[in-house]
């Protein structure tokens with residue numbers, strides 16, 4: 001609702017009240033209409049102050065209403081009514097003014113913000129555009145280039161930047177409410193015409209076309225195939241070239257097109273599932289609601305390699321003091337240098353004073369960890385080494401210290417078996433680069449205690465990451481699903497495709513990078529090491545094993561052969577591609593002739609592999625593994641799998657995540673295709689459709705949110 005009160009000085013105060021974020025639900029919109037009408041009609045009111053309860057102006061439209069029949073007064077005429085008021089309306093922006101919340105504020109005549117506030121037209125992140133006049137008023141207020149950036153990215157703008165750009169009129173460190181009330185008194189009685197943004201003209205650069213073209217290129221790089229940012233560009237073009245009323249018409253047309261799109265559904269699904277992941281449960285009945293996390297006042301990181309450095313920076317950025325441990329002086333020195341320069345860059349980028357960062361001390365001595373609350377091990381992916389470290393930690397650390405491992409796929413329970421308190425061992429699987437990537441898989445072994453899970457999930461929140469609780473199996477959720485996906489990509493090369501063809505299909509689908517470019521970036525030796533560990537190649541492989549078969553199933557030795565010949569990806573200048581100029585991937589004629597030789601050596605008839613087959617074999621085999629994971633209870637829900645893929649593996653947000661995508665495509669189609677590919681390639685492991693997929697199809701392909709109830713997993717780990 002919106003509360004109305006009169007205060008001395010002939011001011012009416014209207015307070016949006018709809019916890020937690022004062023979203024503009026039907027009831028709130030009705031109340032705004034009513035209270036604004038009341039204030040404008042009241043002869044004794046000279047000015048109106050519009051604010052939000054509990055220190056938040058407004059989180060925008062109520063997103064939950066988008067999937068229901070829309071009721072109540074629409075936003076656009078409501079904002080127009082505010083703008084048309086002859087009495088000044090001053091918006092008090094505390095906390096957030098996002099989406100419709102900022103559009104509401106843009107309809108007001110003045111905006112006063114608290115210094116801690118953030119504003120933004122975030123609709124594009126929900127597959128929409130700011131269709132309550134935002135695309136038309138913001139360019140008129142701050143000019144086309146700045147508005148274009150804010151509208152097409154949906155980024156959050158600090159109060160300081162907002163005042164610099166002219167989005168708000170004033171920023172205050174003290175009470176924005178008091179400031180606004182005093183200000184409202186000074187402008188009461190002035191003509192409001194000049195403050196109505198709909199009457200302004202948008203300041204537009206001469207080279208508008210090249211500005212908009214540049215934005216489209218950036219959008220294509222950032223989120224290929226996404227409709228909303230492209231529609232945003234079209235709406236801003238309308239603001240730059242059309243009168244307000246016509247611009248609004250264009251805005252509405254574009255919104256109508258986006259509103260019912262599958263992409264908007266997918267992105268709104270991502271918004272809610274990301275938040276739902278925090279509400280974890282375990283079969284024992286423990287949950288986020290009934291389990292208290294331990295406080296983490298001091299942490300340690302063991303190993304300052306690729307991952308350890310980023311983890312240490314993340315902890316420090318959250319204000320947690322860190323002790324970083326290495327094995328030898330040279331590595332310690334290199335680690336310290338890298339971490340310090342990452343921290344300097346971070347503090348410059350975020351405008352953080354170094355004092356806000358947690359201190360980091362560096363040591364070779366594990367005994368220094370005796371007072372830490374939580375240790376994160378990030379040494380080589382080697383079971384024996386990890387067990388040795390966990391055994392040492394048990395004798396060094398306090399008995400209640402939480403012991404975390406960053407293993408990307410080893411058995412958590414085996415690692416825990418080396419610790420004296422296995423219930424305090426938990427997997428915290430960060431993603432590279434650890435100080436950037438949002439995902440944290442919290443891996444729960446059979447002996448992991450609820451308090452360990454709660455503490456790791458609480459840590460994720462403190463590090464501004466998205467924690468998802470998963471069960472213990474080789475590769476957990478994310479990496480386990482990647483395996484059949486990458487294997488399909490190798491098989492496609494064997495059958496006649498080229499790496500650039502496979503990558504192009506995946507990039508057209510929306511991945512920022514195709515799988516071969518990803519492998520070149522992270523280093524082919526990462527997978528090689530794990531295949532050697534699993535005995536699929538290298539010294540542990542039994543002599544006489546057939547080159548293209550393991551355990552009676554098809555195996556592709558292609559990546560092993562590349563590694564053996566020193567092609568490890570970008571770091572060696574060649575992998576699946578050639579890198580003559582640093583980081584620029586070019587198709588390599590050597591690889592092409594190598595593949596031809598390989599095919600003729602193994603008698604493989606090369607064929608043209610179509611784009612549909614590339615996409616379906618790669619994605620459906622990944623999705624099929626997702627169904628198996630659900631069936632085994634390794635993930636609690638399809639939503640959790642989707643959060644993992646969107647936030648950790650670059651799955652395009654506008655496709656919702658693999659499980660949501662499968663449902664959008666149609667589960668019967670996914671099943672049909674898997675059956676077809678399984679028939680044509682019976683030797684490929686894991687192409688046989690999972691029984692979970694069959695069960696869902698048999699039940700009429702219910703929507704994703706109903707799957708959890710149908711799983712009824714007796715052996716669920718979660």
Ligand SMILES: CCCCCCCCCCCCCC(=O)CC(=O)SCCNC(=O)CCNC(=O)[C@H](O)C(C)(C)COP(=O)(O)OP(=O)(O)OC[C@H]1O[C@@H](n2cnc3c(N)ncnc32)[C@H](O)[C@@H]1OP(=O)(O)O
Nearest residue numbers: 023059060061062063064098099100122131132256259275
């Ligand atoms: C034929 C078709 C015709 C088509 C025509 C259609 C016409 C429709 C016209 C509509 C025009 C409207 C244009 C418009 O106004 C669009 C919008 O405003 S879209 C919404 C934009 N807002 C946002 O993007 C903000 C989203 N929220 C956030 O970013 C964060 O929640 C926020 C920073 C505000 C707070 O963060 P934090 O404190 O960390 O809290 P949580 O994120 O955990 O949120 C707490 C809780 O609140 C729920 N929630 C948050 N925002 C909203 C919201 N806007 N609507 C509904 N619910 C919201 C959130 O989900 C959490 O609850 P859970 O239960 O945990 O999920």
Ligand SMILES: NC(=O)C1=CN([C@@H]2O[C@H](COP(=O)(O)OP(=O)(O)OC[C@H]3O[C@@H](n4cnc5c(N)ncnc54)[C@H](O)[C@@H]3O)[C@@H](O)[C@H]2O)C=CC1
Nearest residue numbers: 303304305306307325326327378379380381406407408432
């Ligand atoms: N690199 C990646 O993309 C990802 C790796 N991981 C996992 O994170 C862990 C670390 O991986 P990376 O950082 O890539 O390895 P890395 O090889 O870059 O670094 C490992 C570091 O551990 C140090 N170390 C080894 N033994 C030690 C000991 N006893 N005490 C202290 N330090 C020791 C080494 O000196 C080295 O600096 C592995 O388990 C890996 O599977 C997880 C997610 C992604």
